[in-house]
Amino acid sequence: MALAIPGRRWRFAWPRWLVLSWSWRITWLYLGLVLFLPLGALALKAAAVGPGQFWQLATTPLALATYRISFGLALLAALLNGVFGVVIAWALVRCHFPGRRLLDSLIDLPFALPTAVAGLSLAAIYSTNGWLGGPLQALFGLKVSFTWLGVAIAMVFISLPFVVRSVEPVLEALEEDQEEAAWCLGASPRQTLLKVVLPQLMPAILAGVAQGYSRAVGEYGSVVMISSNVPFHDLIAPTLIIQKLEEYDFASATVIGMVMLLFSLLSLLVINGLQVWGRHWEANPDLSA
Amino acid sequence: MPQLSASILIPLIACLYVGVIILLPALEVVVGAFAKGLGPFLENFQSAELRSAVLLTLRCTVIAVPANTIFGLAAATAIARRQFPGKALLLSVIDLPFSISPVVVGLMLVLLYSPTNGLLGGIVSSMGWKILFSWPGMVLATIIVTLPFMAREVIPLLEEEGWDQEEAARTLGASNWQVFWKVTLPSVRWAVLYGLILTTARALGEFGAVAVVSGNIAGRTQTLPLFVEDAYKQYNTELAYGAALVLGGVGLISLLLKLFLEQMLGGLRDTDPSR
Numbered sequence: 001m002a003l004a005i006p007g008r009r010w011r012f013a014w015p016r017w018l019v020l021s022w023s024w025r026i027t028w029l030y031l032g033l034v035l036f037l038p039l040g041a042l043a044l045k046a047a048a049v050g051p052g053q054f055w056q057l058a059t060t061p062l063a064l065a066t067y068r069i070s071f072g073l074a075l076l077a078a079l080l081n082g083v084f085g086v087v088i089a090w091a092l093v094r095c096h097f098p099g100r101r102l103l104d105s106l107i108d109l110p111f112a113l114p115t116a117v118a119g120l121s122l123a124a125i126y127s128t129n130g131w132l133g134g135p136l137q138a139l140f141g142l143k144v145s146f147t148w149l150g151v152a153i154a155m156v157f158i159s160l161p162f163v164v165r166s167v168e169p170v171l172e173a174l175e176e177d178q179e180e181a182a183w184c185l186g187a188s189p190r191q192t193l194l195k196v197v198l199p200q201l202m203p204a205i206l207a208g209v210a211q212g213y214s215r216a217v218g219e220y221g222s223v224v225m226i227s228s229n230v231p232f233h234d235l236i237a238p239t240l241i242i243q244k245l246e247e248y249d250f251a252s253a254t255v256i257g258m259v260m261l262l263f264s265l266l267s268l269l270v271i272n273g274l275q276v277w278g279r280h281w282e283a284n285p286d287l288s289a
Numbered sequence: 290m291p292q293l294s295a296s297i298l299i300p301l302i303a304c305l306y307v308g309v310i311i312l313l314p315a316l317e318v319v320v321g322a323f324a325k326g327l328g329p330f331l332e333n334f335q336s337a338e339l340r341s342a343v344l345l346t347l348r349c350t351v352i353a354v355p356a357n358t359i360f361g362l363a364a365a366t367a368i369a370r371r372q373f374p375g376k377a378l379l380l381s382v383i384d385l386p387f388s389i390s391p392v393v394v395g396l397m398l399v400l401l402y403s404p405t406n407g408l409l410g411g412i413v414s415s416m417g418w419k420i421l422f423s424w425p426g427m428v429l430a431t432i433i434v435t436l437p438f439m440a441r442e443v444i445p446l447l448e449e450e451g452w453d454q455e456e457a458a459r460t461l462g463a464s465n466w467q468v469f470w471k472v473t474l475p476s477v478r479w480a481v482l483y484g485l486i487l488t489t490a491r492a493l494g495e496f497g498a499v500a501v502v503s504g505n506i507a508g509r510t511q512t513l514p515l516f517v518e519d520a521y522k523q524y525n526t527e528l529a530y531g532a533a534l535v536l537g538g539v540g541l542i543s544l545l546l547k548l549f550l551e552q553m554l555g556g557l558r559d560t561d562p563s564r
Contacts, residue, residue, distance in 0.1 A: 023363040023366040023367040026363035026367075027360065027368070030363070031360075031364075034429070034436060035433065035436065038398055041401035041408040042400055087299055087303050087306070088303040090299055091304075095296055095299055106307050107307065110311060112540040112541065112543050112544040114514050114539075114540055115494065115514070116514035116517040116533070117536050119518070120517055120521055120533050121321070130317075131317065157311065160310055160311065189295075218388070218392070220391055220497035220500070221496035225521065238392035238497065239392075241393070242501060245399060250406045253399075257392075257396040260392075260393050261393055264388040264389045268381055272381060
């Protein structure tokens with residue numbers, strides 16, 4: 001019976017593929033008009049710039065500075081969330097404490113809150129007369145809103161859910177027996193954590209960090225409101241694209257947009273790879289070690 | 290003894306971090322909106338620009354959500370239960386709008402439809418269409434940004450369900466259309482509802498992509514998120530907070546609906562004897 005099913009499905013699937021072609025037609029037409037056409041426009045316009053000028057426009061000092069800020073601060077935010085995301089996932093899965101449900105629902109808030117709203121409230125909280133900006137200024141002399149620190153905070157806010165939501169299911173599936181076995185064999189809690197638990201969580205952690213990183217690099221709405229948008233200081237690459245468009249400098253905008261698109265494609269590839277690695281680990285944990 | 294301290298310390302760190310990073314900003318919106326009491330908050334809604342922003346946001350959402358629902362259902366019925374070469378690639382392509390920066394999405398539309406610099410600029414201007422700096426462009430931007438949600442929710446569920454019921458219906462003489470309406474759609478209705486919530490929430494709140502194509506003209510091409518930013522930049526703080534609270538409230542409702550659905554779906558799964 002079990003052997004008969006794959007063969008049968010394959011034989012029956014082919015005619016149905018033709019019968020149901022209206023759903024394929026809608027899919028391709030819609031993807032073509034809505035996604036491929038605009039993507040093609042960007043690719044063609046970028047190709048029309050020519051390789052020499054493309055490289056020149058992609059690597060102007062201003063563009064390089066915005067990449068440094070966008071990619072660097074996003075990495076900082078993603079790594080910070082990598083560490084705290086695991087702690088939060090651990091608390092949600094393994095600990096029982098009052099307010100656990102509330103904590104769980106708060107995690108999704110950055111997905112649900114429109115970015116403009118997040119930007120507004122973050123800018124207000126971390127301004128020098130805000131709830132957190134005031135004390136930070138008074139105690140440490142730190143200015144957060146309208147500096148690169150504020151940009152980093154906004155990136156931390158919007159990329160927090162990814163690691164938590166990526167690690168949670170894996171941690172749930174992890175059997176506590178393994179940890180108990182490690183303890184019984186004389187491993188210290190630290191050894192158990194480092195040698196038994198963390199290696200199994202690693203694909204999920206990295207996938208979450210990569211997703212959060214990709215999101216933070218592309219984020220615009222919340223960052224633009226907390227940033228002072230000063231070039232070489234806290235101007236991010238997406239804002240530079242908008243400024244170039246406003247100056248009718250379409251070539252520069254196109255080139256920087258293409259750089260960001262290529263980065264998105266690359267990160268999508270990496271995330272898919274990490275997820276495949278994670279599933280591979282689940283299927284046969286011995287091989288991955 | 291180290292066990293005990295860890296079981297207190299870990300939740301404590303988690304709560305502190307989430308409290309500072311997420312809860313405080315959420316509270317700030319509420320406190321800021323009602324800083325001067327309920328009266329001034331309600332007065333905000335007499336602003337004609339705010340009302341036109343609400344209407345434009347609704348228009349974008351009302352067009353984008355059904356369009357992406359039809360696409361998501363079509364793509365799911367086409368892709369989900371078949372194995373074919375390139376399936377993983379196609380799924381990644383559908384996911385693409387999630388990883389592209391919203392600003393780049395807006396840029397793509399400018400490079401396609403701009404009357405002066407766009408790829409289709411000639412056609413657009415000869416037909417007399419106005420796509421950029423007008424609502425069709427903003428609707429398109431909203432559609433691209435929210436494209437994956439529905440398909441992503443429905444595809445995994447259809448994959449789990451299998452063909453049996455559709456085959457039975459077809460054996461009994463149902464047409465394709467009947468099979469879709471009476472068998473396929475009811476079997477994924479919760480996923481569709483879930484997808485609708487996510488699509489709507491994102492469509493209402495989209496900022497970056499819409500900002501690029503809109504031109505941000507107050508009272509004409511300004512959606513609610515753009516209005517928040519504009520009012521804030523003009524130091525019209527109360528108006529900004531008023532609009533932000535409306536948007537934040539919608540976000541919160543979508544979050545609660547989502548949690549409620551998850552509970553219901555979780556309950557359904559637990560009581561389902563076949564699992």
